[in-house]
Amino acid sequence: MAKIDDLRKIATRLRIHSMRQTTVAGSGHPTTCLSAADLAACLFFSEMRWNTKDPDDPGSDEFVLSKGHAAPLLWAAYAEAGVISLESLLDLRKITSDLEGHPTPRMPWVKAATGSLGQGLSVGVGMALAQRLDRSPARTFVLMGDGECAEGQVWEAAAAAACWTLRNLVAVVDVNGLGQSDRTMHQHDLPALARKFRAFGWEALIVDGHKIDKILAALKLVGKKGQPTVILARTLKGKGVSFIEDKNGWHGKPLKADELARALEETGCLPDVDSKRFVHKPKPFIKKKVAAALDFPRTSYTEKTATRLAYGNALLSLGKVNAKVVAIDGDVKNSTYADKFFEALPGRSFQSYIAEQNMIGVGMGLAAKGYLPFMATFAAFLTRAHDQIRMAAYSFSNIKICGSHVGVSIGEDGPSQMGLEDLAMFRPIPGCVVLYPSDAVSSEACVAAAAAHEGMCYIRASRPATPVLYPGNETFPIGGSKVLRKGEGDAVTVIAAGITVHEALKAFEALKKEGLGLRVIDAYSVAPLDKAAILREVAGTGGRAVVVEDHYAAGGLGEAVAQALAGQAALRHLCIRELPRSGKPDELMERFGISASHIARAARELCGR
Numbered sequence: 001m002a003k004i005d006d007l008r009k010i011a012t013r014l015r016i017h018s019m020r021q022t023t024v025a026g027s028g029h030p031t032t033c034l035s036a037a038d039l040a041a042c043l044f045f046s047e048m049r050w051n052t053k054d055p056d057d058p059g060s061d062e063f064v065l066s067k068g069h070a071a072p073l074l075w076a077a078y079a080e081a082g083v084i085s086l087e088s089l090l091d092l093r094k095i096t097s098d099l100e101g102h103p104t105p106r107m108p109w110v111k112a113a114t115g116s117l118g119q120g121l122s123v124g125v126g127m128a129l130a131q132r133l134d135r136s137p138a139r140t141f142v143l144m145g146d147g148e149c150a151e152g153q154v155w156e157a158a159a160a161a162a163c164w165t166l167r168n169l170v171a172v173v174d175v176n177g178l179g180q181s182d183r184t185m186h187q188h189d190l191p192a193l194a195r196k197f198r199a200f201g202w203e204a205l206i207v208d209g210h211k212i213d214k215i216l217a218a219l220k221l222v223g224k225k226g227q228p229t230v231i232l233a234r235t236l237k238g239k240g241v242s243f244i245e246d247k248n249g250w251h252g253k254p255l256k257a258d259e260l261a262r263a264l265e266e267t268g269c270l271p272d273v274d275s276k277r278f279v280h281k282p283k284p285f286i287k288k289k290v291a292a293a294l295d296f297p298r299t300s301y302t303e304k305t306a307t308r309l310a311y312g313n314a315l316l317s318l319g320k321v322n323a324k325v326v327a328i329d330g331d332v333k334n335s336t337y338a339d340k341f342f343e344a345l346p347g348r349s350f351q352s353y354i355a356e357q358n359m360i361g362v363g364m365g366l367a368a369k370g371y372l373p374f375m376a377t378f379a380a381f382l383t384r385a386h387d388q389i390r391m392a393a394y395s396f397s398n399i400k401i402c403g404s405h406v407g408v409s410i411g412e413d414g415p416s417q418m419g420l421e422d423l424a425m426f427r428p429i430p431g432c433v434v435l436y437p438s439d440a441v442s443s444e445a446c447v448a449a450a451a452a453h454e455g456m457c458y459i460r461a462s463r464p465a466t467p468v469l470y471p472g473n474e475t476f477p478i479g480g481s482k483v484l485r486k487g488e489g490d491a492v493t494v495i496a497a498g499i500t501v502h503e504a505l506k507a508f509e510a511l512k513k514e515g516l517g518l519r520v521i522d523a524y525s526v527a528p529l530d531k532a533a534i535l536r537e538v539a540g541t542g543g544r545a546v547v548v549e550d551h552y553a554a555g556g557l558g559e560a561v562a563q564a565l566a567g568q569a570a571l572r573h574l575c576i577r578e579l580p581r582s583g584k585p586d587e588l589m590e591r592f593g594i595s596a597s598h599i600a601r602a603a604r605e606l607c608g609r
């Protein structure tokens, strides 16, 4: 019984730290922390096996705080365990502190940023998969709120975890029955939540989330049935302080100084217990070293080839020399050609089915554990995962995403399948690399560049087969561009990328016959953009430029080039300006204004012809 008493004392300490931190910060979510304090005490100081000296110990259990607004509770647990000092807790939310309002990996024990609710379970699925790939005995614990269980992504993740039989994954849901502005969907109807999880293939256990012995007993049962386990814990928001307990209207409100004093009268002062003694170390586990080359033998191309096909070829070649590479695909692998990797390397291939939000979260989890995930789906469908991509940026995730079937050039399938907003989605993310190859050689090179780059990369791939433009040994560094046509007396520079590079080359031929010289730039690195080359070449054509892209007007290559030129040039922007429709690729590019004839017309107009 001594242990239960100690854990109770630790939980009280976590409660007091959480309240103090938020009162000093003047903001935060104390009631959210109070409901989960007993659960956190049992996880961090009894059930989990983890190394407080090394956040990357491969033998350690992982923890994801999906209900990220309970960050003060997480920081309190790390302080009690001796990972950070108790004094540092009072720096919560300060610009000088890594103890942010919601967890981010600025604090090294945090493996993925949370706070956009409903995402943590997917990250946990990725981590549990990584632990399985590593053959590690470690497990992954995800602490969630019951309110966030209304998010569809939670159920995408739940389905995936069961499909992949992740017995090493444990979700703990803090069912306090309250959300931010209201009671939650199921309130304290825990059997309703249990039915849902069971229907998704999980072992579901219901406990009183404030009874330490009951929580510990449930934790002893996890993974026993070869399924992922969820512990549904009945709790009270604000537990331990009568005037906020189970009261709507207290979410996200710190206690004022006098309220804190009253609260502390109820909890008593910090109970005397050395929490560090209760942290269980992991069993020593050494991860097997694997081949991890970043370059790979390139395919030789002579025939017209789609950049998406070259992506698939490159991914397979990379996967053969780098055992950290994993492929995830949203049930379009025969279109993105990730199927080549899937067939040859099934152990590192994950069918994510039609669940794009979960796909990105799983990739984040795998990346957090040192894998190099390449994820692919149609660019159009990545928009469903924009929030997850945003959170991957705050997680500093080393993930690579390929969006295929971009623009009107996909043709007959029509607008629902056309990625026309994807550049606008990835370009604003600071540090995110955006590559847009125009031929098979550059597509393979972009895969190599993305693999070698530490950080999020997006590769934009087209559907139609395009002619080969480059010799097999050409390199495509991030931030570079290629000047494909250049002559003395060129009148206009055309800046294109992907499919429109080929239209620009056709326009070049047409205008050559008219004695009008076009300079053609392949701006394959959309972000970062090769500003120096663009400025130089545009200056060399008298400050006249046309930018042409298979993307909507906002947020794409045109805006990037306009920013680079900063009004220093006469610039025409050709892009998709209306809602497109089905048709043949060439017809669509003509109808919507990005074909060779439109480029030629714009160039003539700029020259007053």
Ligand SMILES: Cc1ncc(C[n+]2csc(CCOP(=O)(O)OP(=O)(O)O)c2C)c(N)n1
Pocket (backbone or CB within 6 Å): 032, 035, 067, 069, 115, 116, 117, 118, 144, 145, 146, 147, 148, 149, 174, 176, 177, 178, 179, 180, 181, 184, 237
């Ligand atoms: C996707 C998303 N939508 C809305 C919010 C705003 N929000 C923050 S906390 C919260 C309520 C969370 O309720 P629950 O998951 O039950 O957590 P708890 O009650 O434990 O605080 C909401 C709506 C958010 N952070 N993320």
